[in-house]
Amino acid sequence: MFFKKLAATALFMGAGLVHAFSPQAGxxxxxxxxxxxxxxxxGIDVQNTTLVMQMYAYENSGQSTFYLVVGDVVDNKVTAPLTKYTGGRYFGSGARSGAAAGSPxxxxxxxxSGTTGFITFPNEGEVAISRFNFGYPFAPSSLKGIWNFTSMGSLGLTTEAVNLTVSGSSTSTGNGVVASSDGLFGCEHQVSGSMAGTVLCAKINAQGQLQRGYWFAYSVNEGEGRMLNSSAALTDQLVSIRRLTTPSGIGTGIVFKDSEQTAPTLTELERQLSQLAAQGASD
Known part of the structure; x- marks a missing residue:
């Protein structure tokens, strides 16, 4: 019911978000x-305004090779030399230093966007590029895990974290709801209609009334979108989404992760076993 109501706002979302962005590393x-x-x-990584790109390609002989690109991103654009390297260390070799070997x-x-763009290689026309997602299919199972939603706008700065663990049925426009254990927060990939290709979430209270909604697009562990209010109306709240754990509960950050199983202290167990063995020997 609520997902159908939220879908009515799609007509107002066509333009998406217009703001500065940084291409996703990967x-x-x-x-x-x-x-x-x-x-x-x-592989692309942008830190501050510096782009580093390592490219694997082929020579006209068919031999594989790689190039390095370093350039400054200005207005979401960068132009820099493709530099080839040769003579470096190979598996099993001793210390060797590679050297620049020219540029095509x-x-x-x-x-x-943070996950799409266009590239022009030497002697080629412009072609579309995209961030490659090889770990998360557009399926309900990919939504499981802990997610953090941070919004900013006229309503102020708000944040909430949810743990999606329960699989439900699909709506008329989605492929399967994934919800929190209390059934008060749920999300679904949209596969048809004007929202196809995005994710829609709803938060309700114990009486089944809508509290707020989220609409966003994401790639791997990061997403962006907009918040909807309790009347299912689009607000000006920009929302940043971050996956905090994978569907199997593994942390996606640099610190948070599953607690490791520590080895038990066996001192007392060993002492008792020694006493039992000694008692048995004396009987």
Missing amino acids: TWVVTSELDGKPGRGF GNVSIRFT
Whole structure:
């Protein structure tokens, strides 16, 4: 019921969010070359305004090679030389230092979001690129885990964390609700209608009344979207979403993780076993 009501706001969301963004760090691919077979790809990391890209590609002989790109991102665009390296350390070798071995030319990238963009390689036309998601299918199981929602806008700064653990039925536009154990917060991937390709969440009270909703798009562990109020109306609250644990409960940050099983102290157990053995020997 509430998901159907929230879906009515989709007409007002078409423009999405308009603000500065930083491309997500990770594995990127040329979208048209994504066919499940070995090919070209690149790792992108942007820190502050510095982009570092490592690309694996092939020579015209078929031999694999790699390039390094370092450049400054300005207005979501960067142009910098593709630099090839050779002579470095190989598996089993001693210490060896690689050396720059020229460049086939510049590469130009313009990002259209944190997970999409376009790239122009030397001697090639512009092609679409995207962040490659190989760990989370667009399925209910991918929504399980602890999520944090932080919103900012005229309603102030708010945050809440939820643990999605319970699988439910699918709505008319989604592929299966995943909810908190108390059934008061649930999310669902939207697979049809004007919200297809995004995630919709609803928070209700014990009487079944809508408290708020969230609509967002995400990639791997991060997402962005908007908050909806208790009347299912779109607000100006920008929402940042962060996955805190994987569906199996493993922390996604650099500190938080499952508590490790510590080895028990066996001193007393060993003492008792020694006494039992000594008693048995004397009987």
